[in-house]
Each structure stands twice: as C-alpha cells, then as structure tokens.
Amino acid sequence: MDEQTARRDLLRICHLMYERSYVVSSDGNVSVQLDDGRILATPTMTCKGRMTEDLIAITDLDGRSLNNQRASSELAMHLLIYRERPDVKAVCHAHPPHGTAFAVAGLAIDQPILSEVILTLGCVPLAEYGTPSTDELSDAMRPLVKHHNALLMANHGAVAYGSDLWQAFDRLETLEHTAKIAILARVLGGSRNLSPEAIEKLINVRESAGYLDQGARCQACGYLHETNLACPTGDRPSRSSSSSANGSGKISLTREELIELLAQAARE
Numbered sequence: 001m002d003e004q005t006a007r008r009d010l011l012r013i014c015h016l017m018y019e020r021s022y023v024v025s026s027d028g029n030v031s032v033q034l035d036d037g038r039i040l041a042t043p044t045m046t047c048k049g050r051m052t053e054d055l056i057a058i059t060d061l062d063g064r065s066l067n068n069q070r071a072s073s074e075l076a077m078h079l080l081i082y083r084e085r086p087d088v089k090a091v092c093h094a095h096p097p098h099g100t101a102f103a104v105a106g107l108a109i110d111q112p113i114l115s116e117v118i119l120t121l122g123c124v125p126l127a128e129y130g131t132p133s134t135d136e137l138s139d140a141m142r143p144l145v146k147h148h149n150a151l152l153m154a155n156h157g158a159v160a161y162g163s164d165l166w167q168a169f170d171r172l173e174t175l176e177h178t179a180k181i182a183i184l185a186r187v188l189g190g191s192r193n194l195s196p197e198a199i200e201k202l203i204n205v206r207e208s209a210g211y212l213d214q215g216a217r218c219q220a221c222g223y224l225h226e227t228n229l230a231c232p233t234g235d236r237p238s239r240s241s242s243s244s245a246n247g248s249g250k251i252s253l254t255r256e257e258l259i260e261l262l263a264q265a266a267r268e
C-alpha cells in the first residue's frame with residue numbers, strides 16, 4: 001500500500017473504532033505495512049478518536065523508530081502477526097465490549113451459530129493471558145495466528161488482521177457483531193447451532209470461493225470438531241487437553257471435565 005492511502009485509511013479506522021466504542025480513552029492500536037516494508041502505527045497513549053495524521057509513528061519491521069513518534073507499546077504483537085503471516089498487511093487491536101466480554105469470561109467465539117461467520121471469518125479462538133506489551137502476549141498468540149484471522153486475548157481484548165486496513169477492520173467488526181448476537185441469543189434462551197452437515201457445506205463453500213483456505217480448518221475450534229472434515233496438516237489443537245469428538249458428533253470427557261460442565265450449568 002502507498003503511504004498516502006495508508007495514512008488516510010489508518011486515521012479513518014482509528015476514528016471509526018472510537019465512534020463505535022471498540023476503544024475508549026487511549027485503548028487500542030492499529031498498524032499497516034507499506035509497500036517498501038515500513039510500518040505505520042498508532043502512537044502509544046493516544047486517544048484514537050482524537051488521532052491526527054502528524055501523530056502516526058513509522059518503524060521498520062524490527063520495531064525501530066524511523067520518525068519522532070513513539071509507536072504503540074503493543075507493536076511487538078503486530079510485528080509477530082506480520083512475521084507469521086506474510087499475507088497480512090494490516091492489524092487492528094481493540095477492546096470491543098461484547099468480544100472482550102467473551103475474552104473476560106474465558107470463552108472463544110467458536111459456536112456454529114451464523115452461516116456468514118463460518119464462511120468469512122471462521123472461529124475466533126482465545127489466546128491465553130499474557131501481560132500486554134511483553135513477550136508473554138506474543139507467545140500466547142503465536143500458535144494461533146497462522147490459522148485464524150482474528151483472536152481474543154484473555155482478560156484483555158481482540159485483534160483482527162488482513163491484507164489491508166479495511167479487511168482487518170471488517171474482521172474486527174464481524175467479531176464484535178458475532179459476540180453481540182451470541183450474547184443476545186443467550187438472553188433469549190440460548191442459540192441453536194448449525195448441524196455438522198451444514199457446517200461441512202459452509203466450509204466447502206468458503207474454500208472453493210477462496211474466502212478461507214484449508215489452513216483455517218486447523219483451529220482450536222469447537223464447531224470444526226463436530227464435522228468429518230480432516231485437517232490437512234494434522235496440526236489441529238483441541239479446545240480441551242483431554243476431551244475429544246469423533247465424526248458422529250459424540251464427545252468424550254474426563255470425569256473432571258464432566259464435573260466442571262455440570263458445575264457450570266448449575267451456576268448458570
């Protein structure tokens with residue numbers, strides 16, 4: 001992307017994130033990689049609603065500053081995503097309230113409730129908690145970045161990324177919208193999941209249409225385990241260390257997991 005377009009879009013997205021309450025105060029950060037490899041990033045401790053173009057920080061791919069602005073304290077997390085995913089050219093991190101509520105509750109956004117989300121975003125796993133701006137956070141995210149286009153960060157927020165700023169922002173928006181619908185459905189008595197057959201069809205459509213490739217099957221994803229679809233790399237983390245599911249949709253749980261599930265149901 002050329003610098004002029006990148007500056008304009010970055011500013012517009014900062015303002016949109018603030019207007020939509022995906023961030024408050026100085027929360028969140030956005031970055032974009034230019035054609036020449038340099039990174040434009042939001043500066044640290046700056047309200048995205050009041051961002052102006054002159055505040056944009058410029059760094060190299062190792063995070064070294066190339067102008068007089070101090071880039072976001074979370075830049076290392078953005079750089080990790082650029083390194084792990086050469087197709088990604090823009091990253092948006094925010095604390096959208098519904099998505100972040102999932103992250104605070106220790107939940108991934110991975111229930112098969114919306115056909116369009118399975119088609120275009122896939123499930124959004126929960127990365128374990130890591131202290132913001134440290135390697136802990138990058139280490140927690142690293143195994144998930146390759147297979148997903150958006151992640152929840154436990155007790156923190158959400159991050160989405162894409163081939164340009166608008167795709168990254170759109171994915172963040174879809175994440176937040178999905179989380180909101182999931183919470184509302186729960187208030188109305190609970191959501192009805194799509195069947196394994198319907199999920200398989202949607203995954204086949206998204207792969208033939210090129211929305212997501214087979215790498216997105218290798219997910220720490222609740223609904224994928226309901227299907228007969230194989231993971232092409234075998235690199236398919238499960239949501240739980242010991243529970244498992246087979247193609248018939250049956251799951252097996254350890255005694256401890258069953259007790260935890262029953263306790264959770266009783267609490268609810």
Ligand code: 13P
Pocket residue numbers: 026027028029042043044045046071072073074132
């Ligand atoms: P920065 O102001 O350093 O970008 O940090 C904001 C933030 O959201 C931390 O999670």
